[in-house]
Amino acid sequence: MSRIGKAPITIASGVEVSFANGVVKVKGPKGELHQEIDGAISIDIADGQITLSRTSDHRDARSKHGLYRSLINNMIVGVSTGWKRNLEMIGVGYRAKATGQQLELTLGFSHPIVFELPSEIKVSAKAEKGENPSIELESFDKQLLGQVAAKIRSLRAPEPYKGKGVRYVGEFVRKKAGKSAAK
Numbered sequence: 001m002s003r004i005g006k007a008p009i010t011i012a013s014g015v016e017v018s019f020a021n022g023v024v025k026v027k028g029p030k031g032e033l034h035q036e037i038d039g040a041i042s043i044d045i046a047d048g049q050i051t052l053s054r055t056s057d058h059r060d061a062r063s064k065h066g067l068y069r070s071l072i073n074n075m076i077v078g079v080s081t082g083w084k085r086n087l088e089m090i091g092v093g094y095r096a097k098a099t100g101q102q103l104e105l106t107l108g109f110s111h112p113i114v115f116e117l118p119s120e121i122k123v124s125a126k127a128e129k130g131e132n133p134s135i136e137l138e139s140f141d142k143q144l145l146g147q148v149a150a151k152i153r154s155l156r157a158p159e160p161y162k163g164k165g166v167r168y169v170g171e172f173v174r175k176k177a178g179k180s181a182a183k
Helices: 059-080 142-154
Strands: 016-020 023-027 032-036 041-046 049-054 083-090 095-099 102-106 113-116 122-126 134-139 165-168
Touching: 016 041, 023 059, 032 059, 041 059, 049 059, 059 083, 059 142, 083 142, 095 122, 095 134, 134 142, 142 165
Parallel strands: none
Antiparallel strands: 016 023, 023 032, 041 049, 083 134, 083 165, 095 102, 102 113, 122 134
16 A cells, blocks of 8 residues: 555645545635546545545556645645745846746846746745845645746756756756866
């Protein structure tokens, strides 16, 4: 049995969870999310806890057991406390400016990049003297937040020679030796 899948999920206070027609709906103070659940997984909501079990021991059902438990847990945490993702920009002249749902990035190209953010994501950009410019993304949807953060990072991924680019805060970029090390 899946170690993650068999762990019960505690429903946080102020969060409503419902399951009908193969769809789990989670509603909380920060927002509302829904997730379709495969028929191989059954859900039981009782006494402020959610337990997931699989209907068969088929390989497909075993693989989805822990997955759906993690997705539902992330939904509950998201609508109750929310998720944050921080990115930093390392490079001369790299800047970020947030206005509403638009993020304007200057990443060393001939023109600034204007990135339109979904309405579920809140963004703030800060640049203090002596520190690298940073972007903070906040949302109740962990999947969407990770997807948007990855898209921003892909605009100028960190390169392995000087480490310049957009990276997650705390991300380690292994640096390569340049041409001079080959001789």
